[in-house]
Amino acid sequence: MNDTDKRITHWFGGAAWTGTAARAGDVFDPATGAVSGHVDLADAATVDAAVTAARTAFTTWRRTSLARRVAVLFEFRRLLAERAGELAAAITAEHGKVLDDAAGEVQRGLEVVEFACGIPHLLKGGHTMGAATRVDVHSLRQPVGVTAIVSPFNFPAMVPLWFAPVSIACGNTVVLKPSEKVPSAAILLAELWREAGLPDGVFNVVHGDREAVDALLTHADVAAVSFVGSTPVARYVYERATAHGKRVQALGGAKNHMVVLPDADLDLAADAAVNAGFGSAGERCMAISALVAVEPVADELIARITERIAGLKVGDGRRGCDMGPLVTAAHRDRVAGYVEAGLDAGAELVVDGRERPVDGDAAGFWLGPTLFDRVTPEMSVYTDEIFGPVLSVLRVGSYDAALDLVNSSPYGNGTALFTNDGGAARRFEEEVEVGMVGINVPIPVPVSYYSFGGWKASLFGDAHAYGPDGVHFFTRTKTVTSRWPDPHSRGIDLGFPRNH
Template sequence: MTDVPQRRSVAAHHLLNFIDGRWAPAASGRTRTNRNPADLRDHLGEFAESEGADTERAVAAAAAALPAWRALGPIRRAAHLTALGRELADHEAEFTEAITREQGKLRTEARAEVARARAVLEFTAGQARLLGGVTAPAEEDRTFAYTFRRPLGVVGLVSPWNFPLAIPVWKVAPALLSGCTAVLKPSPLTPLTAALLTDAARRAGVPDGVLNLVQGDAEAGAALVAHPQVAGVSFTGSLAVGTAIHTAGAPRLLRTQLELGGKNAVIVLADADLDRAVDAVVQGAFGQAGQRCSATSRAVVDRGVRDAFLERLVARVAALRVGPGDAPDSEVCPVVDPARMRAALDAVAGARRDGGTVLCGGGPVDRPGLPEGCYVQPTVIRDVPWDSELAQEEVFGPVLAVVDADGFDDALRIANSVKYGMSGTVFTASQARAFEAVERFEAGMLHVNRPGVGAYAHLPHVGAKASQYGPPECSPQVWDFYTAWHSACISY
């Protein structure tokens, strides 16, 4: 075992909630330990474990700040987002370290996340001069008819641990530009990055009460959903929790925006460029240890090229080096916590029971000198029945199911057989097959001959079926969540 690395201490105020411009502990005084998944002996600190009383204070602060923030107008609000983007650039190293240390991802992946967050801020700020309505013909003489948007009000933003900076940013940025005020409730697994973001917004001049931070788990989140002054909740996470949020808010007609995971397939047809397909599958399945809603979880491969594809794939995956995110030779990071590690290993065991053959990986990483952490071997499993648990249910870990297909139509049937529909990818040399796959794939984000992960800041981040409910994120369509349409007819 290596010694516990010496780390820069976390600022004391970052352990707290941020409500109405002030850092404060949870009302109960309760805390939760934040651990580094690459070395479980490395504790980042004891972060606030909030309850309903903390959420109540945060919502009250947001409601009080709403009239002045709304009156500021989108162009002046955009200036704060531009300033926030500069803060992220100036403190890139600090954000990168925090993301790597508390989430586990490679430094290269963490830096890419900071860049993605900055791109979202840049795009969103640019929307300030476009956030309007339309004029329309009137049915009477001397009447002017038009539409316009108003901010929804106070919104709750519930973000996950897998992108602890980018996803909060792509919720916070449109919420603030639209004129809403917000309460951010991040995952309890990644509280530090959210605190750094909130502090950066403070330095960027965002007024007190406009953006509030409540750390904690389900109790704080449930209070957001139940609060009568919260007009909408944007949530990214599991299908079970998203469904519970929507159900709990339905009696009071709470507006929800829910991104709920995926079971994404890459289809490899008989005419595919196999080397290119292997590159994409390795990136999609094992980048960030498979902990992405758009991660490649299934490779649906034409039987005619399956063996050749697997020969290339297994050689690549077996050679991947798993290690701490801050180690320069690491190629695959740990998963985020022991529970996620157990879930990934349980999924492998279940696949074996269902007749799957593990071609590489399948267990924890045991290497001399590696700290005690949440390391799972990158795993490829062949002979996976299309309707088995591994082929149908989300794993959120470095486990790839390989499912055989008899041609194009069978591959699409298998790809569309799951309840999710986040991302869909096809590798083929046929232009006709490519366009037909895009037309028939039951997924929100579609790719041809490229990795099935990653998206642009200006394109909708959206799923289909059980992967999404409500308007997309990261696009002009996001305003349909954060604003409400109004119409006006003025006679003169």
């Protein structure tokens, strides 16, 4: 079978779907520009079949003992670690990120699986004996039901692993709708869950576009929706799903600032700006896209960044390169359009990624690292989430001006401060209006036992991803007040119950 004949289809009820899809989409290898396969696109009826499988499985999975659930999670963790290389290769083949970056994505997802392995402790309720005379009160956490995950193209494994292990550990069932641009990783995860002993129907995959998403958002049997994507779509998902009575955690877009104070280690800051600005071709919601240089450091910092960009190797992620292609030709063209827009607005183009030589097929979706200087807040290269390898430098005169710039952004996902001043760092932690903060750390993605999520237009809903917030999102609290009568507690009393 030729690569172009490869068919990627849905998975529910513990097996690949055997039906015939009315629609299918092309899947590309971004490093060559060639079609590598076709993915079936679900209609509402197919989504309903997947949700039905999940609803049926929920009736027994929710009653499965914690010991049994944890045994499955531990085995899934072992299999995921064992086959991490295979999963990373599938990510690189469809997304384009370099293999080392793909392996790092799998590792960060694995950390959430490890967190979920501790679910017996995390699901413990509380108990109060004698809250009133011979009255006891206790609480318990119970699963919510069928949970839907709508994940983006940039992290085909990590984002599903942010949500699915926690949901499953809590006793729920899952329907995952991955990006149709990168569908294969989801099927590999489904196969690993089955091999780990997860009962049929607990983890399901439907591929598709907006039709499939809307079917999940409005389905009567879906209790909760987890989403990661751009802010306009996150807002739509939140509003549509909540209008249909679902709990929602919708993580939106970002415009992440990295503030560099005059006392910072400029070599450390330059390394961080390049790593965080151009890793995964800038296709990260935690990428640094706005570097705020507090004068007089801008000239020296830009010189050091430029030197580092010159040493980057751009090309096929399977060839040991530093940065791969963008995910699609359309997205590459969109990002290149912002380079033109920046020039037209008067920004200084220090490094033009459109002219970058690459180690890869000429038909690949290439755009090299791009660096702008003297960007101002009204320019589109600053205001818009470009989601590509474009780093903009804004020059300010003081810490206060830098803080105002960060806090005036409609986004509040991630930010970083580079300094050797502990007082400035402490002040920044307290005053910055952003959900995830790094001090001399450019991509402050929290470890698995904290929670991931931003503020303002970067998050819709109250719950962040994984960690304690994840457990709360995928469970409902029930509080039980009980009295077991004894001969001394009987009798008629029409008064209002009182605690005494």
